[in-house]
Amino acid sequence: MSTDGGTFEFAQLALASALLKAVQAIGYTKMTPVQAQSLPPMLEGRDVIAQARTGSGKTAAFGLGLLSRIEVGLNQVQALVLCPTRELADQVANAIRRLASTTPNLKLLTLTGGRSVGPQLASLAHVPQIVVGTPGRLQDHLRKSTLDLGAIRVLVLDEADRMLDMGFEPAIRGIVSHTPGSRQTLLFSATFPPEIRAVSGWLQRDPLTVTVNEAPVSVRQRFFEIELAQKNDLLKRLLGRYQPSSVLVFCNTRRDADSVADHLVRSGHSALALHGDLEQRDRDEVLLRFAGGSCRVLVATDVAARGLDIPALPLVISYEVSPDADVHVHRVGRTGRAGAEGVALHLCSPRESARLKSIEPRVPGGIEWEKASLVEGTANSALQAPMRTLCIDRGRSDKMRRGDILGALTGDAGLSSSDVGRIDIMATRSYVAVERSKANAALSRLREHGIKGKKPRVRPIQ
Incomplete structure (x- = not known):
């Protein structure tokens, strides 16, 4: 089933x-195309395989689908969502x-790596109805028999293509067993x-296929031929x-992401690179800085950019043209979200x-070249x-x-x-974005007076 429009009321x-x-409290009224096409069969209990760009409403679609199957009075894990990364698991x-x-008395637990197992074990003592996790940590709990998936009613694989790119298929098979x-x-x-189709073959039963893969019409794309x-x-x-x-x-590559980001920084831009070679803590801090406004330019590989929780981007630039048309559409889908206007620029060498x-067939109105x-x-x-x-x-x-x-x-x-921006609370540390001209004063006062009578270590992220 393929669609590029036709929304309906929730x-x-x-x-x-x-x-x-x-749904009403959040402000949702009309369904997005992927929601309109996938929710009715999901509510009927059918398996679904769905393709749609970032920002298309996929999480709300499968979230409502699995919540509809939960029996709150039953203290068993009834729904499991697999995500490729810790940050995506947190967002989901x-x-x-x-x-x-x-919905009263419903418990959801996040099980991901990079965090102490102790608190997770304590939380599992009070069995959640929903678990959202990453493959590695879920395998750990299954090996220790601290997680029982025998009563699962709904299994969700989110960003399934990225999980396969990261080599998680053996882990997925083990968890599904x-x-x-x-x-x-x-x-x-x-x-x-093709790998996604293969996984669907052994994972699902007669799935309905939903495809919503067109770039948003609110995005204007321009192509530049450049050496x-x-x-x-x-x-x-x-x-x-x-x-x-x-x-x-x-x-397209980690090396190029580092090179471009370094060049921009040397030119005075506030830029950071994001790719798979970063340690998890460094990756977290790059994402927090970009989302919080303490970095203007994020230079990323496609795999690393998946699942970013960025509500509105006015501009995306492809420094290199992707060899995959689906990836091209995914890049464009990072801008022009929620009805906002967006611009996508593509730098193309001969x-x-x-x-x-x-x-070209995936570009609404065809390719528009600009000299x-x-x-x-001004480059400076x-x-x-x-x-x-x-x-x-x-x-x-x-x-x-x-x-x-x-x-x-x-x-x-x-x-x-108004001087204080985004605040993120992690397991053992917290991050706060402060208006740049006030940051040094805020840092000095926090170090001097502390927070609630305590003086934790506070440092700026460079």
Whole structure:
């Protein structure tokens, strides 16, 4: 089943009243195409394999689907969502919690690596109905017999193509072997390579296929033919022309992502690289800085950029043309979300031009070329970040709350609430974005006065 439009009201669905109330409270009214096509069969209990770009509403689709199958009074794990990374698992868990906000006595637990096992074991003593996790940590719990998946009703693989790219198929097979054959299996992916079809073959039973793979019409795409050696100069001129509040630059390799980010930093831009070679903590901090406004340009590989929780990007740039048309559509889908206007720019060297043959049919209105020589933008007009992120060595395990940090900054530190941006509370540390000109003063006052009578270590993230 393929669609690029035709949304319907959520009220038309056979959803429990509590779920409809949550949907209304969040502000959802009309379903997105992937929701309209996948939710009715999911509510009927069918297996579904769905392809749709980032920002298309996939999480709400399978979230509502699995919540509809949960029996709250039954203290067994009834739904399992597999995610490739810890940050995506956290985002999915938060989205499902919002959808379940009006459903009393429902427990959801996130099981991912990079965190102490002890608190997870304590949480598992009170069995959750829903588990969201990463393959490695779920395998750990299954080996220790601390997790029972024998009552699973719904299994979801989110960003399935990325999990296969990361080599998780053996882990997925092992986890699935602990679930009953009668389960409903939902497979969501941004792209449909042959490997996804193969996995669906042994994982699902007569699945309905939903494909929503067109780039959003609110995005204007422009292509620039440019020699490889001139790409860095053109990139800087484009940044100078558009002056975006934030921009995602895609590269095909980790080495190129590092090289482009380094070149931009040397030119005075606030830029960071994101790719699979980063340690988890470094990756977390790059994402937090970009989402919090203390980095303007994120240079990323396609795999690393999957699942980013970035609600609005005015501009994306492909430093290199992707050899995969589905990946091209996924890149474009990072901008122009939720009805907003977006721009996607693509830098194409002569040797990359052959890749456009498969991409052109996926570009609404066809490929629009613009002469690189006519781009008016000051290459030296560097993008500076408006915020600076501070790291506090206290987190959820220390009972740290967002209100504690905000209170300390607007109290002893003397900032106004408008000077304080995004606050993220992790297990053992917290991050807060502060208006750049006030960051040093905030740092000094936090170190001097502390938070709620305690003086945790506070440092700026460089």
